Amino acid sequence: MPEKGSSSKSRKVQTSGEKASMASTSAPRNSAACGRIASAASTLSSDNQTLIAEIRRATIMMKETAVCFEEDNNSDRVKELEAGVLELVKASDDCSHLSNAIQSIGNEYQPGAELTNFNKLIEDRIERLSAGSSSVSQNHPWLRQFREAVWNVHHAGQPMPGEEQEDIVMTSTDSNLLNITCPLSGKPVTELAEPVRSMDCKHIYEKKPIMQHIRSKNSHGRCPVTGCPKTLQAERVVCDPLLLIEIDELRSMSKQRARADVIEDFTQLS
CATH class of the missing domain: 3.30.40.10 (Zinc/RING finger domain, C3HC4 (zinc finger))
Structure with missing residues (x-):
């Protein structure tokens, strides 16, 4: 019969072997998990970019429609369209923040010992990215271009209220x-x-x-x-x-x- 001491040593050697085996496979598993998350993040970010593009198309159509209403001196409809453009600009900013948050997390994520709360991770990243976005929306190029297009219907070449001449020239010749x-x-x-x-x-x-x-x-x-x-x-x-x-x-x-x-x-x- 084998001695108890040799049996104990055998179990220790086996346990050590199992730990070594687990350690050797954990790195590839972590790498595979990071790869899948990065791929999913890239797909989600791309979907958001497509949505932003659709929002941009909508704001361009609304700008063209507002110009027609302004030519007919229908200022109430123009104001409604401007409010709609502002809402779309805010939605676009939200999509951009979400897209950037997902992409950055996908690039930086490393699995830890505990399960990751991705909802909390994304919310925290969006909060940092969107700080001060309400004031940014009012100065967004899409909204400025809308207002300028409407203004130029009856005041072409003149600065918009509250803007200097060089500001209106820069806006009219600038792009995104x-x-x-x-x-x-x-x-x-x-x-x-x-x-x-x-x-x-x-x-x-x-x-x-x-x-x-x-x-x-x-x-x-x-x-x-x-x-x-x-x-x-x-x-x-x-x-x-x-x-x-x-x-x-x-x-x-x-x-x-x-x-x-x-x-x-x-x-x-x-």
Whole structure:
């Protein structure tokens, strides 16, 4: 019969082996869990971006409708539409905060010993991101563009109440895009065949040149826009749903400015 001491040692060796085996498999499991969460976060964030794009389309339609009402001097309907645009802007901000919170948690999450309360984690992150958002909504570019379009129906070229002349000029010629030419090809973003935007620094590029730039050893993946410190990752440089809408809007604004310049030149000649 085996001695009790040797049996005890055998059980200890077996237990130690089981612990070592568990330790060796925990890292891959954690890595797999992080991967699944990051993938789910990316999908949810993308869905939110699609919703934001739809909200943007709605605000553009409401702006165009408000201009028609203003031409008919129907100020009550214009005010109703402006209130609706403000609500949509707030909804868009909420979607942006949720999208950013989900994406950042997906990128940073590491499983711990206890179960993670993701609801609490997301709520806390959104609370930090949305601090002061009520004042931001009033100055949101979409709302400013709505008000300016309505104002210009009867007061084109004049500053809106409470704004200096340079403010109205800046608003009328500005867009929501961070850069209007590709830093690599030099083409205007309105002429890019495959525009993409960095999810991190928000700069816009032509897809083929920026992917070659990211893969280049000399660039180290650094954003090619002068002064931008961000390092780009190929999977985070994408054509998000809002990008094409904003490019179309910039194209439309450029055409409107061109027509205005022609009218001004004709007026001066006559």
